[in-house]
Amino acid sequence: MKIRKYLTIFNISLRNAVYYNKNLFGGVIMYTLFIYVFFRLWGVIYSSNTIANYTYSQMIWYVCITEMTSLTIGTTTLYKISQDIKNGDIAYQLGRPYNYLMYVFSNTMGASFVKFCLYILTGGILGTVLVGIPNIESAVMVPYFVLSFVLSIIMQFSMLMTIALSAFFVEESRPFFFIYSKFILMLGTFVPIEFFPSWLQKPLKYLPFSLVTWGPAKIFVAFNISQATNTIMMQTTWAVVLAAICYFVFKKGVRNVHVHGG
Amino acid sequence: MFMYTEAKKILRLFTRYFKLNLSSQMEYRASFLVQVFGMAINNATFIFFWWLAFGVAGEYIAGYTFKDIMFLWAVTSSAFGLAHILFYNVHRISNLIITGELDTFLLQPVPVLPNILGAGTSVSAWGDLVYGVVLLAIVWGLSAKVWIIFVLAVMLGAVIFTCVNILAHTLTFYIGNAEMIASTVFEFMISFSIYPDKIFSGIVRILIYSLLPAAFISHIPLRLVKDFNIGTLAIWLAFAIGFLVLSFVFFYRGLRKYESGNLIVTRM
Amino acid sequence: MRCIEVKDLTKTFTTKVKQEGFKQSLKSMIKPEYATVEAVSNISFTVDEGEIMAFIGPNGAGKSTTIKMLTGILHPTDGSISVLGLDPAKKRRQLAAQIGTVFGQKSQLWFHLPPTDSFRLLADIYEVPKDEYTSRLNYLVEMFDIGDLLKTPVRKLSLGQRVRCEIAASLLHQPKILFLDEPTIGLDVVVKQKIRELILHINKEYNTTIFLTSHDAGDIEKICKRAMIIDHGKIVLDESVKKLKYDYLNMKIISARFFEKQKPVSMDGVKIIKSTDYAASLHVDTEKVSINEVISMISKDGNLADITINDPPMEEIILDIFKKTAAGAP
Numbered sequence: 001m002k003i004r005k006y007l008t009i010f011n012i013s014l015r016n017a018v019y020y021n022k023n024l025f026g027g028v029i030m031y032t033l034f035i036y037v038f039f040r041l042w043g044v045i046y047s048s049n050t051i052a053n054y055t056y057s058q059m060i061w062y063v064c065i066t067e068m069t070s071l072t073i074g075t076t077t078l079y080k081i082s083q084d085i086k087n088g089d090i091a092y093q094l095g096r097p098y099n100y101l102m103y104v105f106s107n108t109m110g111a112s113f114v115k116f117c118l119y120i121l122t123g124g125i126l127g128t129v130l131v132g133i134p135n136i137e138s139a140v141m142v143p144y145f146v147l148s149f150v151l152s153i154i155m156q157f158s159m160l161m162t163i164a165l166s167a168f169f170v171e172e173s174r175p176f177f178f179i180y181s182k183f184i185l186m187l188g189t190f191v192p193i194e195f196f197p198s199w200l201q202k203p204l205k206y207l208p209f210s211l212v213t214w215g216p217a218k219i220f221v222a223f224n225i226s227q228a229t230n231t232i233m234m235q236t237t238w239a240v241v242l243a244a245i246c247y248f249v250f251k252k253g254v255r256n257v258h259v260h261g262g
Numbered sequence: 263m264f265m266y267t268e269a270k271k272i273l274r275l276f277t278r279y280f281k282l283n284l285s286s287q288m289e290y291r292a293s294f295l296v297q298v299f300g301m302a303i304n305n306a307t308f309i310f311f312w313w314l315a316f317g318v319a320g321e322y323i324a325g326y327t328f329k330d331i332m333f334l335w336a337v338t339s340s341a342f343g344l345a346h347i348l349f350y351n352v353h354r355i356s357n358l359i360i361t362g363e364l365d366t367f368l369l370q371p372v373p374v375l376p377n378i379l380g381a382g383t384s385v386s387a388w389g390d391l392v393y394g395v396v397l398l399a400i401v402w403g404l405s406a407k408v409w410i411i412f413v414l415a416v417m418l419g420a421v422i423f424t425c426v427n428i429l430a431h432t433l434t435f436y437i438g439n440a441e442m443i444a445s446t447v448f449e450f451m452i453s454f455s456i457y458p459d460k461i462f463s464g465i466v467r468i469l470i471y472s473l474l475p476a477a478f479i480s481h482i483p484l485r486l487v488k489d490f491n492i493g494t495l496a497i498w499l500a501f502a503i504g505f506l507v508l509s510f511v512f513f514y515r516g517l518r519k520y521e522s523g524n525l526i527v528t529r530m
Numbered sequence: 531m532r533c534i535e536v537k538d539l540t541k542t543f544t545t546k547v548k549q550e551g552f553k554q555s556l557k558s559m560i561k562p563e564y565a566t567v568e569a570v571s572n573i574s575f576t577v578d579e580g581e582i583m584a585f586i587g588p589n590g591a592g593k594s595t596t597i598k599m600l601t602g603i604l605h606p607t608d609g610s611i612s613v614l615g616l617d618p619a620k621k622r623r624q625l626a627a628q629i630g631t632v633f634g635q636k637s638q639l640w641f642h643l644p645p646t647d648s649f650r651l652l653a654d655i656y657e658v659p660k661d662e663y664t665s666r667l668n669y670l671v672e673m674f675d676i677g678d679l680l681k682t683p684v685r686k687l688s689l690g691q692r693v694r695c696e697i698a699a700s701l702l703h704q705p706k707i708l709f710l711d712e713p714t715i716g717l718d719v720v721v722k723q724k725i726r727e728l729i730l731h732i733n734k735e736y737n738t739t740i741f742l743t744s745h746d747a748g749d750i751e752k753i754c755k756r757a758m759i760i761d762h763g764k765i766v767l768d769e770s771v772k773k774l775k776y777d778y779l780n781m782k783i784i785s786a787r788f789f790e791k792q793k794p795v796s797m798d799g800v801k802i803i804k805s806t807d808y809a810a811s812l813h814v815d816t817e818k819v820s821i822n823e824v825i826s827m828i829s830k831d832g833n834l835a836d837i838t839i840n841d842p843p844m845e846e847i848i849l850d851i852f853k854k855t856a857a858g859a860p
Contacts, residue, residue, distance in 0.1 A: 022442060029446050037453055040461040045319040052318065178300045182307045190311050195318055278654045286643050366636045368603050370655050371627035377655075521605045521619070523543050523569075523595070 005098060006106040013110025024115065027074075028122050031067055035123070038063050038190075039130050052194040057131040058221040059192075064123040065217035066189040069152055072116045075177050077108050078160045082167035082174075091257060101161070101250055108157060134221065141223040144232065148216040151235040155212050156184075158242035165246070168253030180209075188214035208238045272376045276348065279380035283347075287385050294385050301389030305339055305397075308456070324458035331458070332401040333487065334480040337412060338455040340394025341419025341479055343387045349424045351382030355431035356441040359520065375513055379424065408487055415483035418502040422478055425509035426451055429473075432509075435516030447474065455479040475505065533707060533739050534577035534600065539609035541570040541595050541763075569595040571763040572609070579706075580737040582729075584744060584754035584771075586848060592763040593743040597711055600741070601631060614706060627656060630705035634712045637692070638699050639684045645695045646680045649702060656703035663702065670698040674728060690721035697728065701738075708732065710742040714749055726752045747845035751775075759851055767851055778847045782821060785811040786828055787836040795828055813842070 017024065039060055046056040054062065081104065084090045094100055127134065163180055167173040187193070188210040193201055204210045215231045287294050309332070316328045323331070345352075355378060358364040367377050394416070402408050430444035454462065454469075454476035462470060470476040482498050485491075544564050570592040577583050587593050598604040600613055602622030611618055616625045632638075639648040653663040671677050674694045679687060687695065693713065700708065710729070714722045730753050732738050744750065750757050750771060757774055759767040767774070783803070791807045799818025803811045814824055821839065828834055 026442055026446065030449060033450060033453055037457055037461075040463075041315075041323075041457060044324040044458070044461045045315065172296055175296055175300060179303065182303055186307050186310050191314050195314050197317070274654065278651055282640070282643070282647055282651055285647065286640065363636055365598070365603050365633060366638060368622065369601055369626055369631045369633075370652075371623045371657075372655050373623075521603065523541065523598075523604045 006102055009103060009106040010110040010113075013107045014113055015110075017111040017114040024118055027071060027115065028118055031071060031119060031122055032126060034067055035060070035064060035126050035130070052192065054192060054194065054221070057135065060131045061127050061134045061221050062192055062217045063190070064127045065220050066213040068116070068119040068123045069149065069213050069216060070156070070181075070184050070189055071119055072112050073108070073153060073156045073160065074112075074115065075160060075181055077111055078104075078157075078164045079174070079177055081161070081164040082177075085165070085167040085253070094254065094257065101247065104161065105157060109153075112153070137223060140225070141219060141228075144223070144225075144228045145216055145219045148219050148228070148232055148235060151232065151239050152212040152216050154239045155208055155235065155242055158239065158246045159208065162242070162246045162249050165249045165253050168249075168256050183209040184213060188212070188217075192218065206234060208242065211235055211238060268373070272373060275372055275376060276380050280348065280383075283383035287383065294388075297386035298389035298392070301386045302393050305335065305390070305393050308335065309397075324460040326458040326460075329401055330484055330488075331456075332397055333484050334456050334458075336394040336398040336401070337415045337419060337480045337483055338394070338452065339390045339397070340412075340416040341423060342452065343389070343391030343394065344416055345420035345423040346384040346387030347391060348383070348420065349379040350384040350387065352379055352424050352427040352431065353444070354378075354382060355428065356434040356439055356444060359431075359434045360439055364520065374517065375428070375510060407490070411483050411486050415480070418498070419479045419483075421502055421506055422475055423448075423451065425505050426474065428509040428513055432513045432516040435519045450474055451476050451479070455481075475501065478502065478505075531579045532576050533579045533614055534575075534741065535610075535612040536576070536600075537574050537610045539570055539573050539596070539599065539611060540568065540607050541592075541599060541604065542607045543567045543569055569763055570599070573760070573763070573765045574609075575758060575765065575768055577739060577741060579739055580733070581756060582733055582740040582742075582754045584742055584750040584757045585760065586744060586747075586750060586757055587760040588745060588852070591760045593760060594711060595763075596760070597709055597741070597743055601625070601629065601709060627703070628706050630700035630703070630708045632693075632696050632700050632708075632710045632713055634715060637684075637696060639692070639695060641685050642683055644679075644681045644683055645676070645699070648684070649699060652699055652702055658703050666702055666704070670701060673731065674698045690717055690724070693717065693721075693725060694728070697725070701732065704736065705738065707739040707741060710740065712744055712746075713742060714744065714746055722746075722748065723752075729753055747843060747848055751843075759848065761852055774847065775841065778842070778850065780816040781842045781846070781850070782814045782816060783811060783840040783842050784814055784821075784824060784828075785809070785838045785840070786834060788833045789835050790833055792828075792833060795824075797824065797827060800824060 042056060042059050045051070046059070049055060051059070081090075084093065093103070096103075159180060160177070163173060163176045166176055170176075187204060187207065193204040193210050193214050196204060204214075211231065211234055215235055219228045219231065312328060312331050315323065321327060326334075358367070358378065364378075367374055367381075370377060398408070398412055427444055427448055430447045431440060433440035433443060451474050454466070454474060459467070459470060459477055459481040470481075471478075478498060478501050482494060486494055486498070544566050573596070585593050585596065595604060599606050599611060600618060602618030602625055605619040613625055614628055618625050638652065639645055640651075649667060650663075658666065671680065674697070676691070676694055676698060679691050679695060684692060684695070697710075697713070708729075713729070714725055717725065726749065729740055729742070733740050740753075742749065742754075754771050757767070757769065757771050758765055769777075787809045788807075792810065794802060794805050795810060795812060797819055799815045801813040801815075803813050805811075810828075812824065814821065825837065829837075
């Protein structure tokens with residue numbers, strides 16, 4: 001009974017995203033442009049067979065996956081929560097008979113699911129057309145990849161939601177969104193962390209910003225059972241920690257609302 | 263004579279709009295700084311990317327050095343900034359047509375298109391403009407030749423960026439809301455301007471020298487910096503002027519369709 | 531002197547006919563079907579300098595299309611227009627310098643800035659000399675009572691305040707004609723009254739010609755000397771407001787109150803607008819039945835406590851005209 005309302009929210013948000021599909025279309029075009037430019041650029045750079053143990057084909061598939069992972073969530077829906085907090089609309093939403101965080105989560109997932117379907121399809125087609133079918137050595141990769149991807153989504157949601165809720169405490173949350181998304185782009189979306197100077201690689205493998213993109217993409221293009229296990233363990237730890245931080249910030253923020261009288 | 267007074271009028275209009283836009287932004291000083299700062303960070307992200315890319319590729323990528331790429335970035339960023347400081351309202355053309363707000367501009371005794379272009383600005387554009395200048399100063403130093411070409415490139419680039427948008431938005435007169443098309447086209451323009459032109463081939467390469475003239479934003483100026491050639495300079499100037507004329511002519515032709523009132527598509 | 535002259539003005543729109551459904555959409559992409567709609571058909575009229583003219587009609591009657599043609603935004607399909615001796619379609623910019631416009635929701639004011647900034651911009655656009663601008667502004671500020679609003683961002687103004695600023699903005703360059711498209715739409719009664727007074731005042735003071743469209747009968751009743759009614763692109767009536775009311779004076783509204791419970795009235799030529807046990811208001815067509823007869827009918831058993839006789843509101847007159855034209859009568 002309880003889970004049902006969240007499924008309904010998910011469902012409505014999903015259908016809403018399908019009906020207002022103009023933004024989706026624009027997103028797909030931008031995704032395609034991004035992949036195309038990187039395809040050409042890496043095509044020029046790749047004079048030898050591999051760079052940092054990535055072949056050209058692996059490199060392109062890597063970018064297809066990381067872009068898909070970060071675009072699936074996007075920052076716009078969660079930025080709206082900051083605005084709700086600023087203009088006081090949040091007070092109404094908090095008064096409704098559901099767990100607010102769960103509500104936002106199901107709402108975000110509805111729209112994200114549509115984007116995910118679209119990007120995975122576009123990415124699959126693009127990757128195949130540009131560099132051919134990915135070289136997957138073992139089917140064992142699939143469950144690892146799926147799990148890592150799901151964990152990445154939970155991590156991203158927790159981080160973005162925490163930033164959105166920061167509006168309870170700071171005047172303007174936009175810079176944080178901005179810096180976050182730049183971190184995501186720099187630390188794993190554009191290039192695998194194996195491309196970074198070696199002194200940076202070690203810490204990056206433990207940072208949530210790189211784990212959300214590099215994690216699943218690395219499992220997809222170059223599966224290695226011990227590394228994959230390691231990644232998933234790191235991701236699980238982070239997912240728990242980040243969700244807990246998010247919950248804590250939320251509780252603290254809500255108390256603020258009551259103090260100021262909503 | 264007519265041209266002269268007309269040009270003077272337009273210039274005065276732009277000056278007035280510029281002041282008005284500026285005071286409009288000052289109403290929100292905090293967010294002004296936040297956005298300017300944000301843009302600078304955004305652009306810095308890409309420097310980091312190129313630093314990594316050159317780290318694995320060696321000294322050259324498609325014939326470009328790191329310094330060259332930074333020149334592309336500086337010009338594109340500043341041109342984008344200047345275009346958005348002065349002519350940001352270009353992005354609203356489709357919307358003005360669709361909602362009929364274009365009427366307000368038609369009812370004023372000044373040239374329509376300049377009037378539209380000037381009537382809006384972007385706050386963060388100042389960040390882009392300054393970023394380009396600072397980047398160039400850091401990477402290229404103070405060579406007079408580089409800076410002269412840079413200033414010219416920023417001005418012409420602002421014109422070309424704006425004209426691409428005019429062309430795309432003018433489509434709204436013919437096919438209905440072209441906002442999506444325009445924003446896509448503009449994204450393409452920017453993306454093509456900030457990568458070595460030689461990585462593109464075939465249709466894309468033809469496009470960046472014609473309808474999506476990214477090459478005239480950044481690549482040709484760079485060529486002039488590295489190897490000055492009066493012919494290239496002439497072609498560059500001619501193209502910018504030609505493109506400007508083309509976009510204005512196309513817009514005013516489209517406007518005739520608006521004046522005939524036959525834009526509306528009804529569902530029956 | 532004539533300042534607007536319109537002859538045989540016609541405007542046809544060609545619209546692509548789009549049908550619902552995917553198959554139909556596809557079909558219309560390959561072979562589009564067109565339909566022509568005559569928004570304004572063959573109308574002629576003149577407006578004299580200093581006149582206040584109301585242009586009335588329901589939504590979609592062709593009011594806006596006409597006003598857009600008069601100002602040069604739309605070009606006519608057929609016929610000729612001369613406004614201040616200029617052809618609006620050819621000399622839009624020249625004309626624009628001499629007219630003022632307030633078009634419904636399309637604001638001339640910058641949303642985030644106080645009105646003074648927009649005023650100064652408009653003064654530049656309309657090339658108003660600096661000293662002239664100052665004195666003009668002072669005058670308008672006093673007349674429109676907007677002194678306190680000048681420094682407040684437009685977004686913080688109420689609709690009534692905004693409309694006042696909007697009209698003031700359109701008068702900065704002393705236009706010879708003021709076009710107002712639905713100036714009082716969405717305003718409350720008090721503000722409406724204020725705006726009407728201002729319009730009258732401008733007209734008197736500067737002999738400014740006023741051309742306004744409205745579907746608010748009060749606008750016409752209170753400010754206009756002449757009204758033109760348009761429906762389905764044709765002018766149905768072009769008369770002085772006085773005559774309009776006179777012609778329809780045979781319509782009366784009788785409101786009565788009673789001492790005791792009354793039976794509802796039923797007479798030929800009398801329509802019941804409202805009827806309760808102790809009161810009734812009746813719509814009387816005096817061509818069919820005389821006022822006298824109605825009064826004697828309702829007062830015959832000594833039951834009448836109070837009675838008022840009124841002219842019907844303008845709104846009803848207009849509605850009546852539409853009904854008649856729809857029925858085919860002139």
